[in-house]
Amino acid sequence: MYFIETKSLTKSFGDLVAVNDISFSVEKGEIFGFLGPNGAGKSTTMMIFTTLLKPTSGKALIAGFDVTKDAKQVRENIGFVQQETTVDEYLTGRENLLLQAKLNHIPKNEINQRIDEVLELIELSDKQDQAVVTYSGGMRKRLDIAGGLLHHPKVLFLDEPTVGLDIQTRRKIWQYIKKIHVEFEMTIFVTTHYMEEADSLCDRIGIMDHGKIQVIDTPENMKNALGNEIISLVVDGSNNNNSFLEELKKIEFIKKINEDDLKLTLFTSNGTEVIPKIFQISSKLDIKINSISLTQPTLDDVFISYTGHEIRDDDSKYNRRREHAKMKRLRQ
Ligand SMILES: Nc1ncnc2c1ncn2[C@@H]1O[C@H](COP(=O)(O)OP(=O)(O)OP(=O)(O)O)[C@@H](O)[C@H]1O
Ligand SMILES: [Mg+2]
Structure with a gap:
């Protein structure tokens, strides 16, 4: 019912x-x-x-x-x-x-x-x-x-x-x-x-x-409907990373790579299969990975994908309203 x-x-x-x-x-x-x-x-x-x-x-x-x-x-x-x-x-x-x-x-x-x-x-x-x-x-x-x-x-x-x-x-x-x-x-x-x-x-x-x-x-x-996972990794800066990046791009499930200095963000599906592949490539090219993490898309990502904008946490507006309500009560 x-x-x-x-x-x-x-x-x-x-x-x-x-x-x-x-x-x-x-x-x-x-x-x-x-x-x-x-x-x-x-x-x-x-x-x-x-x-x-x-x-x-x-x-x-x-x-x-x-x-x-x-x-x-x-x-x-x-x-x-x-x-x-x-x-x-x-x-x-x-x-x-x-x-x-x-x-x-x-x-x-x-x-x-x-x-x-x-x-x-x-x-x-x-x-x-x-x-x-x-x-x-x-x-x-x-x-x-x-x-x-x-x-x-x-x-x-x-x-x-x-x-x-x-x-x-x-x-x-x-x-x-x-x-x-x-x-x-x-x-x-x-x-x-x-x-x-x-x-x-x-x-x-x-x-x-x-x-x-x-x-x-x-x-x-x-x-899940977004179908992607996010792998974030930070590599050691002592080696040339260009060939590493080129090899990563060849992994079939990776859709997009953002590069921010030594931090790489990989948008991918099948993240748990992709991670071992990343390690294979890094050991072949002698690249040291300092950290790696796999995250699921959050509802934030979902919200943006359906509405085209971020949700606003406009607590300041709420607090103003609350003050207003309080003043009203005090005046009564
Ligand atoms: N009594 C009212 N007279 C005129 N407009 C109103 C009235 N109540 C709400 N609105 C307008 O209707 C829309 C929806 O308001 P509503 O309060 O339902 O939103 P909300 O999703 O609850 O937002 P919030 O997160 O701020 O509580 C807003 O544009 C609001 O300004
Ligand atoms: Mg409301």
Whole structure:
């Protein structure tokens, strides 16, 4: 069964088409991700799925319910962790969850046990009675995620769950998301502009750019579709390397060689077969290889190949927005 299904979903803001005719489906139990740069239309799509925005045209079903016609049922079946944290800084962690539990109409006699359960899952039990103002960014995000789990939703929506956090904290949050996925058997839809995040978390990824889904596939298939591996090697400078280069070019699988002083980058297929051949040639010509490594293409390479540009890690924009939101809260 599909837990997310869209047909020709479109959202325009005046002349701007933020989400442009997208159709895809996500199966029960999948972790599905939208990978795309700032302004790609990720949050807009998620706001439609979570009934906070109405589509201009097209259809979206969540857990079998139509986001326009059955908005109430959709809301009962989803958890939504927004891009900006929504926790109240002047309440404790536990008080925030209590508020959230009441908003979600969780039966009174179950509230405490549910809160204990999610606090344990995201490992905040020992900090639950401290005011959130003392929490780090990562802890706030974890509390936010915990709030989205209290009512045991079927589908969890996470909008850029780790944006603005350092890489260690990000990895930690990925672990929690994976744990939630297993323990609650949840379908998870996540948006991100971090390659590594999409790669680490998602069963399948849709690459989104300018409101369109450019491609949907597993991270593995996407990387393999490029069909190349990269061999980097550094040679000793004491011998003449020209004949070495000429011989390397003759190896059948090598498609391109970039030369940067003593560092050679070989774009190739069948890398594991090519490496022994490189050593044969180097020993024949008495060339010393100081280092050699074989790497797989990354999702960065994939992203560029589908969109024609690099993904931008525009955290500065995010931080500005976060400051703005904070100022607004303080003025209230
Ligand atoms: N309420 C709105 N009114 C007008 N334009 C909007 C509105 N919300 C979003 N947009 C525009 O729609 C486009 C998609 O925005 P969206 O927030 O969905 O992108 P995103 O992929 O989530 O980007 P980010 O990585 O910055 O969060 C952008 O050009 C944005 O400026
Ligand atoms: Mg967004």
